[in-house]
Amino acid sequence: MTHLEADVLIIGAGGAGMYAAIEAARQGAERVLLLDRSLIGRGGATVMAQMTVAAAVGAGDHWEHHLADTLTAARGLADPSLAALLCEAGAECILEMDEWRVGWARAGEGFAAVQAPGHDRARCVYVDFLNTGPAVSRTLRAQVQRVGPAIRRLGEVAVTDLVVQDGTVTGAAALHVASGEALTIAAPATIIATGGLTRLYARNSASANMSGDGYALALRAGATLVDMEFVQFFPIGHLAPRLIGMDPIMWDPFRYKLGGRLLNGAMEDFLDRWGGDAEQGRYSTTRDLATYAITKENEAGRGSPHGGAWLSFTHIPEAELRAAFGPVVDKLAANGIDLTRDCIEVSPIAHYHMGGVRVDTRMRTDVPGLLAAGEAVGGANGANRLSGNAITEALAYGRTAGREAARMAAAGPVRGFAAGAALDLLRAQGPVANTAAMVARLQRVMSADVGPFRTAAGLDRAAAAVAELQAELGVAPPGAPGQPHDLARLDWLDLRQMLLVAAAVIRAARAREESRGAHQREDFPEMREEWRMNQLLRGEGLALSCQAVPA
Structure with a gap:
């Protein structure tokens, strides 16, 4: 198993990835390949969510009311079209999940709901207060199985690079962790559904594979990132006494x-x-x-x-x-x-990322052949995500991306696929390195100087520390290729992505000289109207530009 071909390749099998796979198959894609770093449907953020899901499905509510609250929380930076898609399609997905017997709690004839902070009414539904995310993931896993052979599932695969030919993404190169072998996948449509970047921080609420992979993959492929400075910190993550086996x-x-x-x-x-x-x-x-x-x-x-x-x-x-x-x-x-x-x-604990890959309302990036879904997408939540919107976003954007990917795949298979340098990296052998210690150093740097409250001096320190780590990392992963479960080699590949993403967050945070939503500059404590704009980053050099917030 060194080369696979698919109509639709989905990188990440959380809520967004699984919904994308289901929808792509429903829309006629016959070969959907669903990849994940861990087991399918058991990694990422969705399965860990124990709380509620925001959706205008109650009597007297409407998705436009939900949209108004989402835009207010975003502090003026949300793309209204993406936010509207989240709220309107999200409600449709919640109703479809009900048909799939997810088990939303009931109150009389309707859904039970609570009013979470920032909402104008009770619209946050749940299965129960500790099982909502696991129930959503379990239901999507079951639906993926019901779809049948159109969806192939493959776990323990770490995608390291997208393959770009003549300006179009034609698939990916990856490490099959269980065997240590390099793997290539050719596909005319690729969806990044890898979630956020909370692993950059020492204290975080998501699973260990949330390293920001998707953002790095997109940058290296030529796609644009938006508003990377906005990292949401959950204010009441568990701190003490020690808590074992429960979500922080x-x-x-x-x-x-x-x-x-x-x-x-x-x-x-x-x-x-x-x-x-x-x-x-x-x-x-x-x-x-x-x-x-x-x-x-x-x-x-x-x-x-x-x-x-x-x-x-x-x-x-x-x-x-x-x-x-x-x-x-x-x-x-x-x-x-x-x-x-x-x-x-x-x-406070690192919890979610508002920024991400810039897409249109069909989840297409600015690179042909490449889409994104879920938390990997930036733009809908602006400077601050409204409570309950994360799973809604995953479902709505996953469904939309799957539908568009199936349409793109109908044009036919990839011809003349060649992975080139991406395969060379996976087959390279570098010196022995304590990559786990380097990951811990990066997490300390980000927590200390790129946390909820930032200053120019702290961000400059962080940028210097990241540059030092990048130099220390070198150009080839340690050890011999082809070794099963080589965690030192996997950490090196992770660090390659994490350092680029950390540099992107720092670059955008250093440039935004104001405080807005989740980005708080102690040396610029006021929200400034002239900074009511989105910041864009392109390329591994992180070229930065600004654009007016879409109308």
């Missing part, structure tokens, strides 16, 4: 359902001190403001013992806690946490 972002739905209180080290409410609402029993402060408030309380010396904030449910009666948390109460007890008695510590 599990607290959010319980906080806004039950009114969990955020308190500083002196056990005082503090969100209104930093521009948030005086919450009075209900969670209403958006993620960027909550992140800002927690960080500033710590800088003022009022943080919790481990450098975060206290989250307290001690004012909630035990019966109400059990009704809301169910078996989670017992899982927490096994971790030594009694919510009727104990506060837990939370702090």
